[in-house]
Amino acid sequence: MSRYDAIVAGGGHNGLVTACYLARAGLKTLVVEKNDWVGGAAVSRSLHPGFTYSNCSYVSSLLRPEIMRELELPKHGLQILPYEGGAVFMKGGGYLAMYRDHEANRREFARFSPRDAESYDRYSRDVLRHCRFIRPLLLRTPPDPTSFRPRDLSELAFLGRKLFAMPEKDIYAMIRFWTMSISDFLDEYFETPVIKAYLAVSAIIGTALGPMSPGSAYVLLHHYMGDVDGNIGAWGFARGGMGSITQALMASFKAAGGEVRTGSGIEKILVRNGRTTGVALANGDEFTAPLVISNMDVKRTFLKHVEERDLPPAFVKSVKRFKIRGSSGKVNIALDALPRFPALPDDSPCIRGDMHFTDSIERLELAYDDWKAGHFSRDPFLDMMIPTTTDPTMTPPGKHFMSCFVQYAPPKIEGRDWTDADRDAFGQTVLNQIEEYSPGFKKLVLHAEVRTPRELEAEVGLTEGNIFQGELTFDQLLFNRPVPGYAQYRSPIEGLWMCGSSTHPGGGVMGAPGRNAAAEILRSLKKPAAMGEAYAVL
Amino acid sequence: MKNAQLHFRQPLQTTPFHAHTSAANKLNAWAPWAGYTTALNFGDETMEYTALRNQAGLYDLSPMVKYEISGPDAVRYLSRLTLRDVAKLAPGHVHYTAWCDDEGKLIDDGTLFHLPDGRFRLCCQERHLPWLMDSAIGFDVRVRDESEAVAALSLQGPCAYAVLARAGFADAKSLKPFQLAEYRLGKSGKVMISRTGFTADLGYELWTSPDKALELWDVLMEKGALHGLRPIGTTALNMARIEAGFMIANMDFVSATTALRPDRTRSPFDMALDWMIDFNKGPFNGRAALKREREAASTQWAFVGLDIDGNVEAEHALVYDNKKHEVGHITAALWSPTTKRNIALAMLRRPYHAEKSGNLWVEIYALRELEYHKLMVKAAVVPRQFFNPARRRATPPGMM
Ligand SMILES: Cc1cc2nc3c(=O)[nH]c(=O)nc-3n(C[C@H](O)[C@H](O)[C@H](O)COP(=O)(O)OP(=O)(O)OC[C@H]3O[C@@H](n4cnc5c(N)ncnc54)[C@H](O)[C@@H]3O)c2cc1C
Numbered sequence: 001m002s003r004y005d006a007i008v009a010g011g012g013h014n015g016l017v018t019a020c021y022l023a024r025a026g027l028k029t030l031v032v033e034k035n036d037w038v039g040g041a042a043v044s045r046s047l048h049p050g051f052t053y054s055n056c057s058y059v060s061s062l063l064r065p066e067i068m069r070e071l072e073l074p075k076h077g078l079q080i081l082p083y084e085g086g087a088v089f090m091k092g093g094g095y096l097a098m099y100r101d102h103e104a105n106r107r108e109f110a111r112f113s114p115r116d117a118e119s120y121d122r123y124s125r126d127v128l129r130h131c132r133f134i135r136p137l138l139l140r141t142p143p144d145p146t147s148f149r150p151r152d153l154s155e156l157a158f159l160g161r162k163l164f165a166m167p168e169k170d171i172y173a174m175i176r177f178w179t180m181s182i183s184d185f186l187d188e189y190f191e192t193p194v195i196k197a198y199l200a201v202s203a204i205i206g207t208a209l210g211p212m213s214p215g216s217a218y219v220l221l222h223h224y225m226g227d228v229d230g231n232i233g234a235w236g237f238a239r240g241g242m243g244s245i246t247q248a249l250m251a252s253f254k255a256a257g258g259e260v261r262t263g264s265g266i267e268k269i270l271v272r273n274g275r276t277t278g279v280a281l282a283n284g285d286e287f288t289a290p291l292v293i294s295n296m297d298v299k300r301t302f303l304k305h306v307e308e309r310d311l312p313p314a315f316v317k318s319v320k321r322f323k324i325r326g327s328s329g330k331v332n333i334a335l336d337a338l339p340r341f342p343a344l345p346d347d348s349p350c351i352r353g354d355m356h357f358t359d360s361i362e363r364l365e366l367a368y369d370d371w372k373a374g375h376f377s378r379d380p381f382l383d384m385m386i387p388t389t390t391d392p393t394m395t396p397p398g399k400h401f402m403s404c405f406v407q408y409a410p411p412k413i414e415g416r417d418w419t420d421a422d423r424d425a426f427g428q429t430v431l432n433q434i435e436e437y438s439p440g441f442k443k444l445v446l447h448a449e450v451r452t453p454r455e456l457e458a459e460v461g462l463t464e465g466n467i468f469q470g471e472l473t474f475d476q477l478l479f480n481r482p483v484p485g486y487a488q489y490r491s492p493i494e495g496l497w498m499c500g501s502s503t504h505p506g507g508g509v510m511g512a513p514g515r516n517a518a519a520e521i522l523r524s525l526k527k528p529a530a531m532g533e534a535y536a537v538l
Numbered sequence: 539m540k541n542a543q544l545h546f547r548q549p550l551q552t553t554p555f556h557a558h559t560s561a562a563n564k565l566n567a568w569a570p571w572a573g574y575t576t577a578l579n580f581g582d583e584t585m586e587y588t589a590l591r592n593q594a595g596l597y598d599l600s601p602m603v604k605y606e607i608s609g610p611d612a613v614r615y616l617s618r619l620t621l622r623d624v625a626k627l628a629p630g631h632v633h634y635t636a637w638c639d640d641e642g643k644l645i646d647d648g649t650l651f652h653l654p655d656g657r658f659r660l661c662c663q664e665r666h667l668p669w670l671m672d673s674a675i676g677f678d679v680r681v682r683d684e685s686e687a688v689a690a691l692s693l694q695g696p697c698a699y700a701v702l703a704r705a706g707f708a709d710a711k712s713l714k715p716f717q718l719a720e721y722r723l724g725k726s727g728k729v730m731i732s733r734t735g736f737t738a739d740l741g742y743e744l745w746t747s748p749d750k751a752l753e754l755w756d757v758l759m760e761k762g763a764l765h766g767l768r769p770i771g772t773t774a775l776n777m778a779r780i781e782a783g784f785m786i787a788n789m790d791f792v793s794a795t796t797a798l799r800p801d802r803t804r805s806p807f808d809m810a811l812d813w814m815i816d817f818n819k820g821p822f823n824g825r826a827a828l829k830r831e832r833e834a835a836s837t838q839w840a841f842v843g844l845d846i847d848g849n850v851e852a853e854h855a856l857v858y859d860n861k862k863h864e865v866g867h868i869t870a871a872l873w874s875p876t877t878k879r880n881i882a883l884a885m886l887r888r889p890y891h892a893e894k895s896g897n898l899w900v901e902i903y904a905l906r907e908l909e910y911h912k913l914m915v916k917a918a919v920v921p922r923q924f925f926n927p928a929r930r931r932a933t934p935p936g937m938m
Binding site (some may be wrong): 030090095097099101103104106107108111114115117119120121122128129130165166169170189303347348349 | 543544545546548549550551571573641665666668671683795796797798799800936
């Protein structure tokens with residue numbers, strides 16, 4: 001039986017981030033991952049000869065630059081590539097394009113409405129204003145509003161100062177924004193259905209909400225608060241797929257002396273007298289450590305791998321009530337050639353960006369209605385990208401990898417488990433939608449990996465297939481994430497910590513939960529952390 | 539339809555004068571302005587500036603954002619929108635104006651033209667269609683973006699009228715500053731000429747339809763040759779506008795519609811535009827907030843002219859009281875060739891613009907052969923109109 005200072009349960013990107021900081025602070029650290037590979041939902045795998053997929057997450061923006069720099073990820077092979085363009089294909093053959101160039105984009109919007117074209121600047125400004133409030137909170141542990149410890153008080157004061165530094169009307173605007181639906185929010189700026197449909201998407205991705213559900217506007221912010229090299233709200237590809245992020249993290253971790261064990265998952269987090277003592281693996285191995293940090297979601301951690309009787313009942317009840325409903329699927333496709341979309345001119349940059357087929361909020365809401373009824377959407381929303389138009393490393397030249405993020409897909413079909421037949425039907429629905437706008441598309445398909453919430457849960461361990469390890473609604477954010485009283489990465493069991501996306505500030509390939517958790521742990525050990533201040537928002 | 543979607547191939551539009559401006563642009567020096575490709579300079583910028591102050595310069599004004607406002611309530615609407623009383627603006631006249639949001643913070647400044655046929659044209663730096671349309675709620679007016687539908691040239695300089703007269707617009711002689719009238723262009727064309735400009739000199743702006751643009755350029759350039767007329771780019775024009783003391787939204791102040799940081803917005807009092815505010819004309823956007831600001835004397839900033847010792851330009855410099863305490867910053871600066879002064883436009887915290895302006899210093903980092911000289915130079919607050927010759931106002935206008 002081997003002894004460690006710390007064991008990280010799960011080799012997702014957040015687990016690896018925590019592990020890196022602990023190892024760098026001199027702790028003998030082990031990462032245990034159930035799969036044969038690390039990465040969790042940030043992974044690149046080859047399922048068809050010569051092709052690499054970003055199997056789950058597919059674009060990067062949120063990954064904190066502080067982390068990339070402190071953990072020397074570029075030195076360990078990470079390269080983030082901004083991409084350009086985007087389009088919504090419309091019923092009837094038209095399309096709305098998105099361009100990086102401000103003027104080209106304005107004129108594109110003006111084709112639909114000169115007013116909307118100008119409103120877009122005001123909309124972007126307002127969203128950016130909300131981001132400026134949220135961004136400084138990302139790399140801070142949320143305060144416990146019921147505690148009187150000096151740090152909690154000073155963090156509460158920090159929040160309060162930020163809030164009250166705002167003009168009164170901005171405070172009102174922010175509180176409305178945090179609670180309203182994206183559909184209502186967009187109606188305040190735009191009149192063109194397809195423009196609203198394009199912009200609404202960020203508010204429903206990974207969320208079991210429709211565009212008309214209150215609370216969806218905040219989710220939009222969650223997708224806007226990242227950046228690529230300071231360009232706030234911009235997204236990029238990780239060269240080599242999203243797995244490059246976790247491969248670089250693993251290399252950084254090993255360079256700091258860390259150990260990784262893959263291929264057998266944790267069966268039990270060992271607890272004696274209210275303290276953790278280590279972990280027992282499915283293959284029978286046991287490792288001891290005074291610190292266990294779980295990268296798994298809060299439900300999986302406490303309802304599957306800890307005895308309920310070791311936990312306070314109120315805590316168990318809150319964990320059970322934590323909302324983690326899955327809403328998304330993924331279809332990864334190997335293509336023999338670049339598909340053609342007749343609506344697009346051949347030299348259009350739109351093909352290098354995100355492409356959608358949902359041209360109105362109403363269609364998006366109808367897709368959500370299917371989910372509520374326990375079925376995958378018959379007319380699903382696709383966020384379709386072809387990363388190989390930018391990234392030369394994932395396929396042979398001329399061949400392409402297409403990533404389709406799909407909503408909505410429920411955790412269960414009409415209350416029962418998904419079957420293979422359901423999964424295949426889901427995949428066909430997606431291929432059919434693309435074929436409608438790109439005749440001949442299906443003939444290019446060499447291989448397709450279809451993933452429903454069932455597959456996501458089975459592989460990545462995301463309970464109910466929820467991509468963010470828990471929904472990003474206001475009731476589950478800040479000091480209420482994952483559950484009230486336990487927002488500071490601690491759990492009721494001494495020595496057992498949390499570092500996954502279930503914790504503040506939530507999901508996405510961001511690394512902030514992992515870094516914040518490491519900071520709290522090192523603080524509790526009174527060890528100096530090799531961490532700088534978070535970059536200021538000027 | 540498809541052609542309309544090819545703007546990704548040419549993100550910046552060309553103006554109706556592009557065929558001629560591109561032929562004249564010896565240096566191929568272009569810069570984007572409001573979505574258009576515009577000449578930074580055609581040749582030697584010093585020569586262009588000199589022509590502007592000595593003979594005449596021709597500047598392509600087409601990218602200027604232009605809104606057409608018409609309908610029975612146009613006057614009432616514009617009085618509600620802007621700071622001045624538009625009922626006092628008779629057809630055939632122009633006034634300089636500005637407008638605010640409900641918090642009394644400046645959105646933009648611009649010129650409002652009351653056309654002979656009763657319509658209005660609002661010209662400005664930034665785009666404001668959503669604001670103009672929202673403000674129109676309850677008024678019987680039509681607001682239309684006519685930026686692309688109007689081609690415009692600015693003809694400025696002491697010989698500007700001489701050029702006009704020779705080009706067939708001798709009747710423009712009677713135009714006083716801020717007046718406008720319509721004239722015939724060639725056989726079938728029309729051109730509107732206003733005695734306006736951005737240089738504080740004798741000058742005119744000429745407005746026509748895009749299909750007549752090249753013809754207008756040709757006649758002016760051909761007849762103007764005798765008077766030394768030459769095309770000028772934005773660099774020369776900007777030198778003249780600093781000498782004139784004119785402000786530009788998002789260069790000298792941040793528009794309330796683009797400001798991200800709540801403390802960046804400015805009121806008309808901050809920008810020394812309070813002379814325009816007509817509190818007696820009835821309700822207008824921002825009135826309550828502006829009234830509060832006036833009554834509480836709570837204005838924090840002052841937009842001023844600075845006369846700086848020495849001859850080193852103070853672009854982007856910080857301004858200090860007593861060399862230590864930071865009290866503001868410079869938004870535009872120039873060694874003025876015409877006035878032979880080292881001038882700047884600056885944003886100062888009150889009361890350093892007046893009562894406490896006696897000990898102001900400007901910190902300049904002068905780059906000379908790859909090394910910086912750090913200078914602390916004395917500055918004095920002066921009126922912003924550094925250049926303001928009598929020929930600017932003379933009617934009838936001078937010929938040279
Ligand atoms: C289909 C999909 C698309 C997405 N798209 C994007 C996107 O484009 N951009 C973006 O920023 N975010 C995206 N996300 C969200 C983002 O990928 C996740 O929020 C993030 O990767 C979660 O990281 P994590 O480290 O918190 O947890 P996870 O990645 O969930 O890591 C948990 C790890 O624990 C392991 N594990 C589970 N159980 C055990 C056990 N018993 N023993 C040992 N190990 C165990 C898992 O295998 C996994 O490696 C997407 C997610 C999905 C699923």
